Structures are given as C-alpha cells and as structure tokens.
Amino acid sequence: MPKVLISRRLPDSVLEAASKMFDMELRDKTAPMTPSEMRSGLALYDAIMPSLGDRFSAEIFAEFGRPRCKLLANFGVGINHIDVDAARAHGVKVTNTPGAVTDATADTAMTLILMSARRAGEGERLVRSGKWEGWHPTQMLGLHVTGKTVGIVGMGRIGQAIARRCHFGFGMEVLFFNRSPKTVEFPARQVDSLHDLAAAVDILVVATPGGAETHHLINADVLAAMQPHAHLVNIARGDVVEEAALITALEGRRIGGAGLDVYEFEPQVPDALRKLDNVTLLPHLGTSTLEVREAMGRMVLDNLAAHFAGKPLPNPV
Missing domain, CATH: 3.40.50.720 (NAD(P)-binding Rossmann-like Domain)
Structure with a gap:
C-alpha cells in the first residue's frame, strides 16, 4: 500500500x-x-x-x-x-x-460583516464584563447593513458566494474588483480601480487568493481611500492586508471598523490589534x-x- x-x-x-x-x-x-x-x-x-x-x-x-x-x-x-x-x-x-470551502467561507464573511458593523464582539464583551447598564436609544450605535454597498476584492467562487448573500439576503448593491474581466449571474458592477472601489463602498470584503501577487494588496493607500464609516472584512489570507497599516487606520478611527478571520503573521496577532474595540477577531474559522x-x-x-x-x-x- x-x-x-x-x-x-x-x-x-x-x-x-x-x-x-x-x-x-x-x-x-x-x-x-x-x-x-x-x-x-x-x-x-x-x-x-x-x-x-x-x-x-x-x-x-x-x-x-x-x-x-x-x-x-x-x-x-x-x-x-x-x-x-x-x-x-x-x-x-x-x-x-x-x-468544498466556498459556502462555509462565505458564511464566515457574513458573520464578520454583521459582527463588525453591529459591534457584536464589543457588545458581548460589555455584557460579560457586568458593566452593561441596560438599553437606551443611543447605546452602541453601529452601521445598518441592509441596503448598503459592498465591495468584493476577488470575484472567484468565494467572492461570488459572498456577493450573492449580500445582494439577495441584504439588498446590497454589489461592486467588485477582479484582476481579469468577470461576468456574474446576479446584479454586480466591476470597478477597474481598487482605490475607486474602496472609496465607493460601505463594506470592503477581501476574498482574493493569497500569494506574491496579492501581498499587501490592501495597503495604506487603499485604507485611506475608504470612507470613515466603512468596514473592512478579510477572509482571504492574512498578508493580503498590510496589518500595520490597518492597525494605524483603526487606532486613528479613520475607518468604521474591521472583521478579521486571518492575520499576516498567523497565529501571532499583535497586541495593538487585540486591544482595539473596533475590530472583530476570529481564529481562522472560515471552514470550521x-x-x-x-x-x-x-x-x-x-x-x-x-x-x-x-x-x-x-x-x-
């Protein structure tokens, strides 16, 4: 044998x-x-x-x-x-x-979108701390996801599965950036520039393969182009996002928040990232x-x- x-x-x-x-x-x-x-x-x-x-x-x-x-x-x-x-x-x-991994990874992306936008991790920590004082009208206001614009970076199997969930499940407008022209079977518009995509969306989801061609694809310039209320979600590979630049953006409240399932130097997660309330951190649960x-x-x-x-x-x- x-x-x-x-x-x-x-x-x-x-x-x-x-x-x-x-x-x-x-x-x-x-x-x-x-x-x-x-x-x-x-x-x-x-x-x-x-x-x-x-x-x-x-x-x-x-x-x-x-x-x-x-x-x-x-x-x-x-x-x-x-x-x-x-x-x-x-x-x-x-x-x-x-x-085999497509739907589970797309589901994890939706988990992170909702957790980041609605501040779910922060809210759970508040309840567990025993410091929650009860409901009030301005408590932990987050971003309403339904009807917003999502940008997908990488429109392969997983990117398309995320886009379908966003469009059909949440009525979101779908824009995407892909290295080659791509035709999909649902309403979505391809954008030629990653910078322009980042500037146009409320939620930017990274779903591109890892490797030398996509290393630090989401860098300081792309993060700077994002709107102040926008959220970044990464379910691709950790080093597609320039982690140090993301930490700077989050610390300066230059973007609304982030949801991460992967990390540049996984399993090492910087203290600076772990200390931030405006980022949701999962332990690479994509296909779990x-x-x-x-x-x-x-x-x-x-x-x-x-x-x-x-x-x-x-x-x-």
Whole structure:
C-alpha cells in the first residue's frame, strides 16, 4: 500500500477511510510541520497531505533531485504556503480542495460583516464584563447593513458566494474588483480601480487568493481611500492586508471598523490589534464545520486515490 503522511488530525470518518486506503501515518500535532519534518516527509512517504502553515518552500525541495513523495494533496483551497513551481520542478504534483470551502467561507464573511458593523464582539464583551447598564436609544450605535454597498476584492467562487448573500439576503448593491474581466449571474458592477472601489463602498470584503501577487494588496493607500464609516472584512489570507497599516487606520478611527478571520503573521496577532474595540477577531474559522472538513478530507482522499491509480487528478493546481 502507498505510504501517506497526514500532517494534521482530520475528522474521524476521514482518518478511518484513509487508513483503509493507504499505509497512513498521522502526525498528531496542531502546529505546522517543521522544515526537518517536511524534508523527511518528502524522503520517506509516497504522498503527503499538508495544510495551512506547512511551508513547502523552494528551500525545502532544494536538496532533492526527485524525492520519493510525488504528491502534496493539500487540505484547503489556498496553496500559497506551497511553492508549486519548485514542487513541479522536483517531480511533485500539488492538489487542493476547491468547492468544498466556498459556502462555509462565505458564511464566515457574513458573520464578520454583521459582527463588525453591529459591534457584536464589543457588545458581548460589555455584557460579560457586568458593566452593561441596560438599553437606551443611543447605546452602541453601529452601521445598518441592509441596503448598503459592498465591495468584493476577488470575484472567484468565494467572492461570488459572498456577493450573492449580500445582494439577495441584504439588498446590497454589489461592486467588485477582479484582476481579469468577470461576468456574474446576479446584479454586480466591476470597478477597474481598487482605490475607486474602496472609496465607493460601505463594506470592503477581501476574498482574493493569497500569494506574491496579492501581498499587501490592501495597503495604506487603499485604507485611506475608504470612507470613515466603512468596514473592512478579510477572509482571504492574512498578508493580503498590510496589518500595520490597518492597525494605524483603526487606532486613528479613520475607518468604521474591521472583521478579521486571518492575520499576516498567523497565529501571532499583535497586541495593538487585540486591544482595539473596533475590530472583530476570529481564529481562522472560515471552514470550521464538521460537514465541510469532512468534505475537504474526502477531496484529499479522492486526489490521493486518483494519483496512485494513475488517473487524472480531480483537483490539480
């Protein structure tokens, strides 16, 4: 049986299926793989299931000609932690799990939109503190979401799922910025300039893939273009947003607030960010439902099974 390394614990149903299909070894840790673990994995296993934080960089592959491992079956749709070109140069294929994550991630975006706009995190902390003095007409006034204008940065599967929820669920006008022209099946208008998009919307949602091309795409200039009442939501990758610039904008009350599920140096979250009341902070909950994680796991197994059977990969990168 092919020897496969699973880098993180998965739902029991997925691990049970994997154990029947492969000579499976589970790395039962929550922290990302270390460089030595990645190098030994490439040498000792026929395939590896990496995930977020397992940084298979060009340096990791550098000491190999053609490693024993011939497939990195990534658990997750984002693959900016894997140098795909370096993997390919060393004879290693890469797959991911698109589709399965779309709705759950879009739901998390809506959670952050509502929590940030309506100051839900701040309100919960007030109640838990025991200092809430009761309802009054000007208590914790936030931003009314229904009927507002949302800007989506990145109109892929997830961006479109967020836009649909905003339009059909909240009657919002949808504007979007995308690197290439995009036609969608619901009312939405593409804007040529990210700066112009930021200036026009009440809520700016980042849904673009991570990687070198989008590093610090949301920078100080984009944040400066946002309206003072507008909110920023990021469910993409942490380094798409220039975190230091966002902290400055929030500290200066230059924007209305922010909702974050990802961070530039995850899992490190700066003290300055954690101290702010005008930002909602979630611990990367984007796809955190049992059903979704099981579906992602099944996609990983499908990619592994196809690879070892010599069949076309369902989800090649």
